[in-house]
Amino acid sequence: MSAPKSEVVTLRINGRVVTVPEGTSVAAALGTGDALVSRADLSGRPRGPLCGMGVCFECRATVDGVPEVLTCLVPCREGQEVVTDA
Amino acid sequence: MREACDLVVVGAGPGGLAAACHAAEAGLSVLVLDPQSQPGGQVWRGEARKRENRLARRWLDRFAASGARFRPGARVVAAPEPGLLLVEEGTSSLAVRYGRAVLATGARERFLPFPGWTLPGVLGVSGLQVLVKDGLPVRGKRVVLAGTGPLLLAAAATLHRHGAEVLFIAEQAPAARHWGFALQLWRHPGKLLQGAALAASLVGIPTATDAWVVAAEGEARVERVRLSVRGHEETLPCDYLGAAYGLVPNLELAKLLGCEVASGAVVVDERLETRVKGVHAVGELLGIGGVDQALVTGELVGHVAAGKPVPTGLERSWRAVRTFADQLARHDAPREELRRLATPETLVCRCEDVPLQALDGCRDLREARLYARLGMGACQGRTCGAAAEVLFGWTGEDVRPPCLPARIGSLRLPSPPPHTRAS
Amino acid sequence: MSAVDCAIVGGGIVGAALADALSEAGMSVALVEARSIGTGTTACGMGHLVAMDDNAAELALTSWSVSLWRALAEGLPRAVEYDACGTLWLAADAEEMAAVDSKVSNYRAAGVRVEVLDAAALYEAEPALAPGLVGALRVPGDAVVYPPLAARTFALRAQARGARLMTGTPAQALRPGEVVLANGDVLAARHIVLAAGVASPSLCPGLPITPRKGHLLITRRGAPVVKHQLVELGYVKSAHGTEGASVAFNAQPRVTGQLLLGSSRQPGVGTREVEAAILERMLRRAADFLPGLDGMQALRAWTGLRPATPDGLPLLGPHPEQPWLWLACGHEGLGITTATGSARLVADQLLGRSSAIDARPYLPERFLGRTPRQVAHA
Numbered sequence: 100m101s102a103p104k105s106e107v108v109t110l111r112i113n114g115r116v117v118t119v120p121e122g123t124s125v126a127a128a129l130g131t132g133d134a135l136v137s138r139a140d141l142s143g144r145p146r147g148p149l150c151g152m153g154v155c156f157e158c159r160a161t162v163d164g165v166p167e168v169l170t171c172l173v174p175c176r177e178g179q180e181v182v183t184d185a
Numbered sequence: 186m187r188e189a190c191d192l193v194v195v196g197a198g199p200g201g202l203a204a205a206c207h208a209a210e211a212g213l214s215v216l217v218l219d220p221q222s223q224p225g226g227q228v229w230r231g232e233a234r235k236r237e238n239r240l241a242r243r244w245l246d247r248f249a250a251s252g253a254r255f256r257p258g259a260r261v262v263a264a265p266e267p268g269l270l271l272v273e274e275g276t277s278s279l280a281v282r283y284g285r286a287v288l289a290t291g292a293r294e295r296f297l298p299f300p301g302w303t304l305p306g307v308l309g310v311s312g313l314q315v316l317v318k319d320g321l322p323v324r325g326k327r328v329v330l331a332g333t334g335p336l337l338l339a340a341a342a343t344l345h346r347h348g349a350e351v352l353f354i355a356e357q358a359p360a361a362r363h364w365g366f367a368l369q370l371w372r373h374p375g376k377l378l379q380g381a382a383l384a385a386s387l388v389g390i391p392t393a394t395d396a397w398v399v400a401a402e403g404e405a406r407v408e409r410v411r412l413s414v415r416g417h418e419e420t421l422p423c424d425y426l427g428a429a430y431g432l433v434p435n436l437e438l439a440k441l442l443g444c445e446v447a448s449g450a451v452v453v454d455e456r457l458e459t460r461v462k463g464v465h466a467v468g469e470l471l472g473i474g475g476v477d478q479a480l481v482t483g484e485l486v487g488h489v490a491a492g493k494p495v496p497t498g499l500e501r502s503w504r505a506v507r508t509f510a511d512q513l514a515r516h517d518a519p520r521e522e523l524r525r526l527a528t529p530e531t532l533v534c535r536c537e538d539v540p541l542q543a544l545d546g547c548r549d550l551r552e553a554r555l556y557a558r559l560g561m562g563a564c565q566g567r568t569c570g571a572a573a574e575v576l577f578g579w580t581g582e583d584v585r586p587p588c589l590p591a592r593i594g595s596l597r598l599p600s601p602p603p604h605t606r607a608s
Numbered sequence: 609m610s611a612v613d614c615a616i617v618g619g620g621i622v623g624a625a626l627a628d629a630l631s632e633a634g635m636s637v638a639l640v641e642a643r644s645i646g647t648g649t650t651a652c653g654m655g656h657l658v659a660m661d662d663n664a665a666e667l668a669l670t671s672w673s674v675s676l677w678r679a680l681a682e683g684l685p686r687a688v689e690y691d692a693c694g695t696l697w698l699a700a701d702a703e704e705m706a707a708v709d710s711k712v713s714n715y716r717a718a719g720v721r722v723e724v725l726d727a728a729a730l731y732e733a734e735p736a737l738a739p740g741l742v743g744a745l746r747v748p749g750d751a752v753v754y755p756p757l758a759a760r761t762f763a764l765r766a767q768a769r770g771a772r773l774m775t776g777t778p779a780q781a782l783r784p785g786e787v788v789l790a791n792g793d794v795l796a797a798r799h800i801v802l803a804a805g806v807a808s809p810s811l812c813p814g815l816p817i818t819p820r821k822g823h824l825l826i827t828r829r830g831a832p833v834v835k836h837q838l839v840e841l842g843y844v845k846s847a848h849g850t851e852g853a854s855v856a857f858n859a860q861p862r863v864t865g866q867l868l869l870g871s872s873r874q875p876g877v878g879t880r881e882v883e884a885a886i887l888e889r890m891l892r893r894a895a896d897f898l899p900g901l902d903g904m905q906a907l908r909a910w911t912g913l914r915p916a917t918p919d920g921l922p923l924l925g926p927h928p929e930q931p932w933l934w935l936a937c938g939h940e941g942l943g944i945t946t947a948t949g950s951a952r953l954v955a956d957q958l959l960g961r962s963s964a965i966d967a968r969p970y971l972p973e974r975f976l977g978r979t980p981r982q983v984a985h986a
Contacts, residue, residue: 122234123320130321134406135425136305141538145405147305149535149568151315152227153220153260154293154435156536156563156590165276167563167590167828167905171316172258174222265884548776552644555651555756563828563907585882587906590828593895594902596909598888 110179125170125181126151126158137170139185146185160184186279187599190216192490193270193283194253195261195438198226199241200468200479201289202248207487209253216281217248218259218272224248226291227311228476231318240476262591264442265598267463271586273595280599285463287486288439288451289479292469294429295571297519298533298541299526301401306425313427314340317347324348326424329410331355331398333431333517334366335475340427341390352421355396355412357430357520363394366516397523398428413522431517433571434469440584448472455500456489457482465489473517474510481506524576533576534569536562550579563590612636612772614958615787615797617779617811618804620650621759622922622936622943625951626801627766633959637771638795639763640787642778642807646759649805650943652912654824654860654870655758656837657751657945658695661714665921665969670942671718672965673949674749680948681751688761689754689863696725696734696836697745698857698897704841708745715747722747736833738899745841752837752860755944762947779804782811784932799958803936805915805943806878812927816975817938819878820916823886827867828905833898834861840897853877855890857897867904869894871941875916882909916940917975924953924970928977934958935972 106121112129119128126148129137135147137158148158153172161182162168170181192208194201197219209215217224223233224245232241248255256274263271270286272279294309301307308316310332317323328349330341333356341351356363396414401407409422436446444459444466445452451459451466458465465486468479481502488495527533529542537558544553550573553559559573560566565588566581573579587596614630616623619641627639639645659671681690699705708724715722725733725744733746767773778790782802787795802808809815840857858870872890887909895901917923917938927933936954939946953970956963 119320122231124316127316127319127321130316134305135308135316135321136406140303140535144303145305146303146535147406148308148316149296149312150293150309151312151319152293154564155296155568159563169220171319172220172222175320263884265888548644551647555644555647556760561908565907586884586887586909590905590907592902593825593827593891593904593906596887596906597891597902598884 108175108177110175110177110181112181113183119175123175125160125162125168125173125175125179128175128181129158129160129170129183136185137183143185186277187282188216188256188279189282190214190254191284192216192287193218193281193285194287194289195270196226196289196291196468197221197224197255198228198289198291198468198479199244199476200291200483201226201287202244203480203483204287204289204465204467204487204490205253206244206247206251207484207493208490209251211491211493213491215251215253216283217253217255218261218281219255220258220260222257224255227315230315244480260589260591261438262589262595263586264438265586271595273589273591278592278595278597285490286442286465287490288442288444288459288464288466288470289468289483290435290438290470292432292434292473293567295431295433295519295575296429296568297523297526297572297575298531299398299400299428300528300531301403301407302428303532303535304401304403304407305405306403306407307401308425308427309429310340310427311336311429313425314343317343317349323425325350327352327422328425328427329353329355329398329412329421329423331357331396331412331426331428333357333519334513336432345390349425351390352423353412354390354392355398355414356392356394357397357523358394358516359520360394362516366512397520398426399526401426430519430523432469432473434473436470437565437567437584437588439466439470441586441588456495457486458489472507472510473514474506475513478503478506478510519575527576533572534559534562534566536564536568539569544577550582553579554582565590611785611796611798612638613797614638614799614801615640615795616801616803617782617787618802618807618937619645619759619763619773619775620648620803620805620943621646621755621762621947622805622939622950623801623803624759624762624766625947626803626936626954627771628762629951629955630958631766631769631771633955637766638774638797639766639771640774640777640779640789640795642776644775645763645773646756649912649914650759651756652822652824652910653755653941653944654858654868655689655753655755655944656695656860657753658837658839659715659718659720659747659750660942660945661711661718662920666942667714667718668965669921669946669949669970671715671720673946674751676948676952677751677753678749684753685757685761687754688757690751691753691861691863692749692751693861694746694748694836695750696730696838697747698730698737698741698838698840699743699745700741700840700842702742705742707841708743711745720747721749734834734836734838736898736900737838738897746836750837752862753944758944779811782933784930799934800932801934801936801954805937805939806913808915808935808937812933812935814976815923815935815937816918817915817923818876819913820940821872821874821877821879822870822912822914822941823872823882823890823909824912825869825887825891825909826862826907827869828907829865830905832861832865833867833900833904834859836861838897853886853889855886855893857893859894859898866907878913880911880913882911914940914943919974921970922946922950923972923975924950925957925967925972928973
């Protein structure tokens with residue numbers, strides 16, 4: 100069994116152009132920047148993904164205009180726009 | 186949108202896949218719902234694409250050929266009447282009519298609050314592992330792992346393989362309990378092989394029993410971790426911390442459907458049927474037991490759903506798995522010190538930002554919810570509920586719809602209304 | 609243990625407000641609650657503080673109570689979420705708009721400030737509403753609170769004055785001068801007030817109180833969708849019908865940015881589970897008024913059992929056949945609104961004080977004892 104061909108997708112996170120291997124989740128792609136941050140808490144402090152499994156709701160962000168998407172459950176796609184509030 | 190099936194399987198981890206394969210191969214129309222984009226659950230996450238794990242590959246291939254239909258990104262949000270599930274898929278909604286149901290919703294990590302656990306870069310143990318499997322770049326990153334049991338080693342192996350510098354593995358269990366458990370693995374050859382493989386890949390990573398995270402520190406993200414290691418405190422600068430203490434089953438859907446739950450597991454009969462007729466439970470819902478239990482119980486239910494006799498070998502295997510699971514539960518039980526790490530300012534509920542001190546004077550979960558908003562936010566108490574059980578001994582309340590936050594449109598009943606018979 | 613001046617059985621918002629009022633007047637008080645303060649029907653309500661004008665007695669009690677809340681507002685902790693958002697009574701057609709005129713005169717006669725909004729003013733105030741509404745009546749003095757913490761605040765104020773909060777203490781029987789507790793203890797009290805909501809008949813058989821089930825749903829935090837509490841004028845018909853289940857549109861902005869949605873009423877239904885068919889009717893009705901509703905994120909749905917009386921008014925005063933027993937129960941969906949006024953009325957009677965409003969319409973004797981059929985309607 101040969102390893103699947105490595106392909107990449109390009110998306111934008113808060114306007115920053117990010118290229119990641121195909122199959123990367125949006126939550127994982129958030130970690131390509133300075134810090135793994137997805138949202139702000141009620142006091143405005145940054146938060147990042149915790150559970151990675153769609154349970155904790157910490158990784159929520161706006162994906163292609165849809166708010167509150169659990170980014171750990173969504174694969175990166177070409178041309179995707181991701182916006183975090185932190 | 187609507188779907189109808191003989192058997193609906195909620196959760197596409199090993200248990201759900203095994204049940205779905207047997208039922209579909211026997212000719213039933215089977216629909217499998219899972220919130221992820223591909224089948225495999227948490228344990229085989231990404232395997233549908235990477236095809237690295239042989240066991241996963243075998244089941245995923247069998248599933249693909251079984252005739253069972255898979256709906257990715259599908260989250261069950263309500264169960265308005267017997268035989269009907271309301272499901273949310275991204276921005277659309279789905280009503281699923283079913284004859285029989287298999288709940289294979291798996292488990293999540295148990296998080297216990299400590300100062301700094303809300304900092305970005307602090308994740309669960311499996312949480313960090315999952316993100317790395319999903320593409321989080323960790324090459325050259327310094328990582329500390331703290332938790333308990335075999336999952337800790339599995340996560341360390343994944344991180345190591347992806348180029349992370351795993352600085353330290355803190356196992357909370359006392360040495361005697363830990364090594365006693367490790368010796369028990371001799372009785373479980375499958376487990377032993379996994380354990381040996383893991384150990385081989387972890388050569389050179391400092392590991393200690395009687396060790397846990399005291400605090401994570403940093404400004405806008407974790408920068409260093411303070412650990413208690415066999416009674417001494419150590420500080421390690423790091424980029425990521427994975428910290429969690431074992432697993433707890435995802436019981437919400439079972440509770441919503443009215444299944445009886447006792448001692449943290451769904452009550453089932455020998456056909457793995459819950460107290461609700463036609464609803465079965467498999468895998469972690471029966472008590473944390475890992476892949477082996479998931480496959481054995483999934484196959485067992487698959488036979489039942491298909492109306493075939495259950496091979497006695499399966500029943501024997503399940504009993505053996507339960508023995509291992511009970512040992513695991515004893516090993517992973519969080520130690521007393523972990524209940525006292527949070528300071529008054531440490532947030533317990535991460536959705537509503539409820540600090541420990543806000544719970545002063547609360548006597549039970551209902552008071553904590555109503556007076557302090559504990560568990561009243563987006564995750565519906567999934568994270569803080571398990572913590573509150575360890576910290577205070579508070580157990581959960583009834584589950585009401587929606588069992589996950591959902592668009593109101595996803596809670597609307599399919600028309601014509603389901604009560605057409607009653608008039 | 610020495611006898612207290614007054615034992616209040618039931619630590620919902622009415623019992624807690626009464627404990628506050630009596631302890632303020634210097635009485636020694638014990639508040640006996642089976643579970644926790646403000647966590648029963650109190651916690652299941654919307655928390656509206658709304659002047660209602662179905663009849664003169666209801667308007668007198670609700671408008672006075674709302675003004676008492678307003679006077680308290682400054683001193684309430686922020687977590688009680690007192691929000692003077694006001695109410696908009698929505699008119700869907702000319703007939704309902706005509707009903708606004710009679711409401712205007714009712715409210716003004718009772719000293720309640722109101723203003724009539726035409727369609728343009730309504731949509732300027734609440735742009736999220738569905739088109740086609742003809743206008744609204746605005747009651748700016750109405751407000752909302754977070755009921756469990758409001759109740760707890762009352763109870764803690766009483767406790768600070770020496771009142772005993774006996775939570776986790778179910779009462780088993782009431783006798784002259786004694787509350788018999790489920791644990792076998794006996795609490796001696798000079799006066800006993802029964803304020804146990806739907807549980808009241810179990811401690812005083814024969815009370816004309818039946819459960820009326822209601823469903824509610826709250827959304828996740830987000831940008832506010834509406835600014836006022838919104839109620840359809842059809843609510844009045846629906847809320848006080850006695851036959852069968854009914855629903856009406858009622859939406860409320862919370863200070864958290866959540867939207868709280870009601871309402872349903874099921875007379876005589878005492879089960880607690882969320883019923884899909886009722887929830888569906890309630891959501892369908894709400895979506896008629898808020899077209900964007902289906903896209904909002906639901907967080908939780910729940911039910912509450914309101915203690916309903918045959919005439920929709922609470923029982924406030926002495927039991928005519930058991931003069932040692934006082935009643936403060938049967939508030940149905942207005943327990944939060946009228947907790948302040950109800951507490952004052954009962955306290956005034958217990959203390960022999962005069963009240964700001966006529967207490968007679970709420971006396972239990974309209975149903976109990978010597979004049980069982982003579983309903984005192986003002």
